[in-house]
Amino acid sequence: MDVSCKTRDRMQSRPIRLLAAAGTLALSAGVWSTVAAQGVVGDLPGGPAVNQWNFHPPVTRIAQDQHWLHGFMLIVCAVIFVVVFGVMFYSILRHRKSVGHQAQPLAEPLWVELGWTIVPLLIVIGMALPATWVLVAQKDTRQSDITIKATGMQWKWGYDYIKGEGEGIGFVSTLDNSHRIMSSSGNPPPTDDYLLKVDHPLVVPVDKKIRIITTANDVIHAWMVPAFGVKQDAIPGFVRDTWFRAEKTGDFYGQCAELCGKEHAYMPIHVRVVSAQDYSAWVQEQKKARAPPTAAAAPVQAAAAEVLPARP
Numbered sequence: 448m449d450v451s452c453k454t455r456d457r458m459q460s461r462p463i464r465l466l467a468a469a470g471t472l473a474l475s476a477g478v479w480s481t482v483a484a485q486g487v488v489g490d491l492p493g494g495p496a497v498n499q500w501n502f503h504p505p506v507t508r509i510a511q512d513q514h515w516l517h518g519f520m521l522i523v524c525a526v527i528f529v530v531v532f533g534v535m536f537y538s539i540l541r542h543r544k545s546v547g548h549q550a551q552p553l554a555e556p557l558w559v560e561l562g563w564t565i566v567p568l569l570i571v572i573g574m575a576l577p578a579t580w581v582l583v584a585q586k587d588t589r590q591s592d593i594t595i596k597a598t599g600m601q602w603k604w605g606y607d608y609i610k611g612e613g614e615g616i617g618f619v620s621t622l623d624n625s626h627r628i629m630s631s632s633g634n635p636p637p638t639d640d641y642l643l644k645v646d647h648p649l650v651v652p653v654d655k656k657i658r659i660i661t662t663a664n665d666v667i668h669a670w671m672v673p674a675f676g677v678k679q680d681a682i683p684g685f686v687r688d689t690w691f692r693a694e695k696t697g698d699f700y701g702q703c704a705e706l707c708g709k710e711h712a713y714m715p716i717h718v719r720v721v722s723a724q725d726y727s728a729w730v731q732e733q734k735k736a737r738a739p740p741t742a743a744a745a746p747v748q749a750a751a752a753e754v755l756p757a758r759p
């Protein structure tokens with residue numbers, strides 16, 4: 448290709464590039480105006496926030512410790528990175544061949560050998576100790592006030608209160624149908640709790656140690672609530688446990704955290720943390736709703752049984 452040909456190509460390609468850039472800009476503006484016209488998604492208290500770059504605000508001691516651990520490890524790693532790469536690049540630049548640096552025989556003094564063995568060892572111990580403490584604390588499920596079994600199913604959660612106040616209560620928690628409809632529409636409106644709303648949230652009292660026993664009845668799921676610092680696999684045929692003690696009342700959200708099939712994104716977790724009084728009232732309400740038929744209702748049920756034919 449000669450020079451004049453190259454110049455002609457460049458002249459032809461410039462308007463095309465300009466046109467493409469204008470098109471992209473118009474498309475972006477269109478998308479932006481559509482989003483703006485529809486409304487904007489806001490933060491969900493206890494759940495994800497818009498442009499969230501850090502963990503969820505912690506509401507348990509374990510979650511606070513995990514955040515501290517994360518920050519601590521990040522700082523240690525960043526300092527090591529800066530020091531090691533700083534020394535390395537300084538050495539490369541200062542002692543390069545082009546400035547006439549001559550290599551010198553290395554005496555291998557003992558203090559250097561000891562230093563680069565002992566210092567990293569101390570750093571590893573300094574990182575392992577707090578990490579082990581937090582790990583052991585988050586696995587200590589003893590002396591819980593309430594024990595709840597969470598059973599993962601494709602694609603919902605079953606909750607059974609098996610010990611403590613509320614013992615005997617059990618229900619299934621499923622994605623709220625309005626969210627299913629929104630998702631099926633293919634163009635869901637901006638919704639703060641999109642795919643996180645359930646029909647029956649898990650209700651627990653504040654400041655009580657709640658032990659969650661996880662299992663599953665089909666494939667592996669995982670029970671995760673980031674604000675509590677809790678994430679535990681639910682494995683069919685096995686029982687695992689975890690715990691939390693929420694320090695604040697409110698609604699907290701999580702999701703199944705183990706890819707479990709085509710509707711993995713449709714099995715949210717909603718935990719409602721209430722005061723001790725509200726929890727007792729909720730327990731009474733649930734027990735009343737689940738109570739066996741009273742003497743007044745029994746004759747009606749007996750009559751209904753006579754009318755309806757018995758199932759084979």
Ligand SMILES: [Cu+2]
Pocket residue numbers: 599600667668669703704705706707711714
């Ligand atoms: Cu799942």
